[in-house]
Amino acid sequence: MQKDFIYAEPLAQIQDFCFDATVAEVFPDMIQRSVPGYQTIVQTIGKLTQKYQQPASRYYDLGCSLGAASLAMRRQLTDAGSRIIAIDNSPAMVERCQRHLQSFRSDVPLEVLLADIRDVEINNAAIVVSNFTLQFLPKQHRDELVARIYQGLKPGGIFILSEKIVLDNPQTHELLIDLHHDFKRANGYSELEISQKRSALENVMLPDTIEEHQQRFRQAGFSSSVVWFQCFNFCSMVAIKEPEPSDA
């Protein structure tokens, strides 16, 4: 695995963070050392797939990067009539994702699309995953996407949303940022790397509060949601579309 040294040297000017070939090349190391609980979250996407799979359904991975969530879902799917659709708008990510996924054999079809998640139709879905992607969409486009996700889910389907979060309270907000920076330091990032990356993300990654996510879920129509994971300012939620009433 190639190590992430992207922000290790002082940069004269810090460009906005983007998912280009340099980032794609070191991505597994970057995400592992930057996102507390990343591995637990990906594993749990697998567990949730085991529990919420439905026959002849679609599974969407929005902002798939190298396909970690798609792979976690595919390992659990038992119905050959299922189909996984992984989407990313970074050509460097999509190219590497396709290459990576080819090395695993499976009966479940998986297509990787180079597209903007705002332009892709979602339908007949048992599960939609956005694992740290919604936070990169302009704020004014988030409500509409979550509403489309709700519409595209089958009854009893779930939306798994992992996000960096902000808090309304400045004191507790700073505390969680501090703890996250400690986590990065413990994983070998220097003060310079932490501060340069923070600047690069400032204009492109705009996290919401947990309450904003919950309000958006309700507005879209989800009958229930839960924060199933939180470590510092990173969390993962599950929103459930009401199942059809059974005849029994």
Ligand SMILES: Nc1ncnc2c1ncn2[C@@H]1O[C@H](C[S@+](CC[C@H]([NH3+])C(=O)[O-])CC(=O)[O-])[C@@H](O)[C@H]1O
């Ligand atoms: N509008 C968009 N349309 C499509 N893709 C997008 C868009 N905006 C951003 N992306 C893509 O969303 C991904 C976000 S990374 C996801 C990790 C992965 N889910 C994982 O489970 O390893 C999270 C992170 O790096 O913090 C990148 O690959 C972007 O190109």
Ligand SMILES: O=C(O)C(=O)Cc1ccccc1
């Ligand atoms: O590194 C950070 O500070 C993050 O917020 C997580 C992250 C991980 C990978 C790409 C962009 C942001």
